[in-house]
Ligand SMILES: [Ca+2]
Ligand SMILES: [Ca+2]
């Protein structure tokens with residue numbers, strides 16, 4: 001299958017960090033083992049699947065969770081059935097007529113003076129965006145003396161109604177029956193009562209909306225807390241979606257077609273825009289899966305899903321020594337007394353799930369794996385029995401550098417991971433024995449340990465992590481084709497952003513290169529480096545577009561655009577050639593060009609033009625001139641003619 005081979009060759013060779021002639025043997029060796037990487041990817045996904053299936057099967061057999069009959073749970077008294085009627089509009093002086101938060105603030109400051117308390121000064125906290133009171137404190141309401149013989153439950157209900165009626169315009173809460181459902185009451189050692197109510201509309205709960213009333217032993221309300229929806233004129237709806245259809249949608253939403261339905265109820269779900277009538281469906285599967293899914297009862301859209309397993313594991317703050325012997329803090333996953341080098345909160349802090357059992361989610365998590373000096377066919381989780389010691393130091397470095405690069409892109413460009421859509425950040429350390437390279441394979445950043453002569457562990461190099469992760473960013477932006485000039489630009493952008501991230505020097509690989517001169521490449525002086533590179537077009541090397549020719553010299557000719565980047569950011573000033581724009585402007589100019597003005601087949605001259613356009617967009621004439629000077633220096637001129645070159 002030659003086509004399959006070629007695909008794998010491209011995947012393997014594209015991200016290689018070095019490919020000077022004397023190291024091409026390594027590449028060729030690697031290519032000969034092409035089946036190794038292919039196997040790794042296949043085996044890896046296969047292994048997760050196998051584990052997942054096994055544990056599910058096992059758990060399935062031992063678990064015995066009773067299936068509730070949803071039709072019983074769903075059945076509601078007749079008064080709870082919704083109509084298409086609309087609530088009457090609010091009165092003119094209600095909070096909802098106040099449109100801006102500033103007006104709402106003013107409203108509350110006036111209203112604060114008028115809180116109906118029977119004694120003492122009240123205090124008020126409010127959500128000024130929503131126009132909703134969060135807390136009232138003071139002597140807010142006292143039970144009428146003729147009611148003191150009533151049961152506790154009747155007394156608190158009466159106090160609650162009294163408080164609402166006395167402060168109707170402030171609270172903007174319905175005083176109708178069914179607007180608040182009693183939940184529970186607790187009495188503490190000071191004989192104070194704490195009462196919880198669930199907000200509802202015509203008896204259907206508003207999910208997550210509760211109020212708490214605090215009553216002292218003299219039957220006075222001394223405090224009130226709330227998270228509620230002010231009484232808007234809600235449009236009522238009736239469920240259009242069939243229950244069985246909703247259950248099917250919910251099972252699909254959590255990818256568990258055989259999940260058991262533990263409970264179903266109609267709820268209103270606040271999606272921050274409106275109140276949606278929904279089926280609230282509580283699902284379980286085995287012991288490790290417990291989900292709450294909200295399905296819109298009108299159109300079947302999944303409004304929200306929430307993993308309800310809390311005891312299985314949790315994200316914890318851990319620390320360990322990296323390859324530099326520094327103590328590094330990072331997030332880890334704690335489960336069954338072990339700690340794993342997994343951060344499910346980066347790049348997306350969504351609901352926790354079971355990362356050990358299920359492996360990486362579709363997106364949104366960071367995992368560091370151990371290839372165990374293999375070709376990746378036996379990757380394992382990295383874990384420690386101690387939160388703050390005994391961690392694999394190469395893995396700690398990989399986690400640390402992944403976080404730094406992720407945060408760089410987030411903070412500098414508001415970019416959410418490599419694809420700007422919270423793609424998983426997956427790395428593997430200890431790839432093969434004494435492997436002198438690192439690569440990006442489209443899913444994983446993979447690090448070798450180095451042979452101890454040419455390189456030490458490549459996971460120690462922040463700029464290597466940034467280089468490989470930037471290949472992932474490029475793949476999701478300009479997607480420069482990995483051959484000839486566009487390929488050299490792919491390599492160059494990976495190096496340039498590696499310097500923007502690791503900004504203290506213009507060299508690549510100084511923390512993991514043992515052989516002289518102690519780094520792999522030098523953007524300021526491309527001739528000087530473990531693999532010497534050309535620094536201007538007159539030294540451009542016309543290599544064949546083959547594996548042996550480094551795809552037309554992608555790791556060779558990248559020296560030319562590399563030096564142009566150095567000149568733009570610092571070198572023009574440093575070498576007395578003009579005025580550089582500084583790192584902060586340069587990185588914005590480069591990022592904008594990569595996103596909007598560079599395409600898959602761009603040549604050097606196209607990037608010169610793209611950077612000029614970005615400099616003009618973002619800054620002005622001085623920055624535009626700096627781009628022109630930088631590219632003139634490396635002899636990439638723009639005379640408006642076709643400057644494409646032919647390849648041997
Ligand atoms: Ca996540
Ligand atoms: Ca560096």
Ligand SMILES: [Zn+2]
Nearest residue numbers: 015016017494
């Ligand atoms: Zn590369």
